[in-house]
Amino acid sequence: MKIENLEKIISQRIENRDNFSNSYTVFLKKAGRKKIAEKLGEESIETIIEIIKSDKKRIIYETADLIYHLMVALSISGIKWKDIESELEKRNIIISRTRKTKSKPHLYILLHVHKCAGSTLRHHIIRSLKSGEYLIFRKSVDSDFEDRQKIEKYLKKQSRDKLKKIRFITGHGTFYGIHKFFPDSEPRYIVFLRNPFLRTVSNYNFFVQTKDDGHGSRKSIFDSRHHVKDFKSWFTKTDIMQNYITRFLRLRVMNVGMTKKLTEKDIIFIKNVFKDFYFIGLTERQEDYLFLYGLFGVKRFYEDRNVSVRYYEPGRQDEIIFKKMNQFDYEIYEDSIQLNKKFRLNKKNNYNKVVGKVRKMRGKTKILKNKYKKIERL
Secondary structure, three states: OOHHHHHHHHHHHHHOOOOOOOOHHHHHHHHOHHHHHHHHHHHHHHHHHHHHHOOHHHHHHHHHHHHHHHHHHHHHOOOOHHHHHHHHHHHHHHHHHHOOOOOOOEEEEEEOOOOOOHHHHHHHHHOOOOOOOEEEOOOOOOOOOOOHHHHHHHHHOOOHHHHHOOOEEEOOOOOOOHHHHOOOOEEEEEEEEOOHHHHHHHHHHHHHHOOOOOOHHHHHHEOOOOOEOOHHHHHHHOHHHOOHHHHHHHHHHHOOOOOOOOOHHHHHHHHHHHOOOOEEEEOOOHHHHHHHHHHOOOOOEEOOOOOOOOOOOOOHHHHHHHHHHOHHHHHHHHHHHHHHHHHHHOHHHOHHHHHHHHHHHHHOOOEEOOOOOOOOOO
């Protein structure tokens, strides 16, 4: 069946829904845009999974489902297939022209997972950039800057000339897909991950250290009598801390809430997206910090930022229990280790050359106090 014929059938059933009351198409129309969007998302993930598995029959089956749901979504949005064809033709022209023009400047986008060295990296990089060359999306800059819709609304208000100057974006609110607001730049996504157990230990110590600052997230550290819980009681009874890395990445990559149940499909989707990232850094590897500094020409070096005071030292038994409860996090972390190694071994990336140059410079430079730098909005 041709796309045009499918479009015609869907349109007829929606327009004459009284005559097709038992039709699935009519059911979707009545269910509304949100339901159709959810189904479209499910079919997209299922298609991706089958592509990864390389099962041709299943790929064809899932792709057919995906196209059908997409055509329903387009129909209720008043969009014709010929409009899509027209846009594709425009892109073909643009791509042809792009090949003949010089490459776009790189835009580095760092997804900041809590307690994975993001603050240290950020403070080094923004000190090497000029005002107006970076964006930090976090609550301390603006209360709206951890809400995806509000960030998108903010970016839509900015002039193209301002956005053209941006070289670096980070912050806990930064999400995968934000590059669509920067058409004049070539996006390079980066994320730093950490051993899940050690990340959680650091998170616990940080919450204990800052327990009295009034931040809502610190409430989980207290029991019913407002006493600080021990580490084991805290991580075993705080649901959001189970597979926290995966939950956070799903939020920033797939736009799915932190509290929603995790599934194997989430893991597959995140791992597949990571293959398109420019660099997956590891908090445990100091060389990875130096590589990132080299990309931005960092010449001044500072003490690590937001290092938690140690109220709890990791215990072997706690780690065994933790690992059993956080298998999704470990799966993503182990996959990230392999992606990190693959990047370092690729000579085209000049990893060792960049790291060696920055290490030599750092060895001759005094390590400065990491005083707070006020982050400016555009």
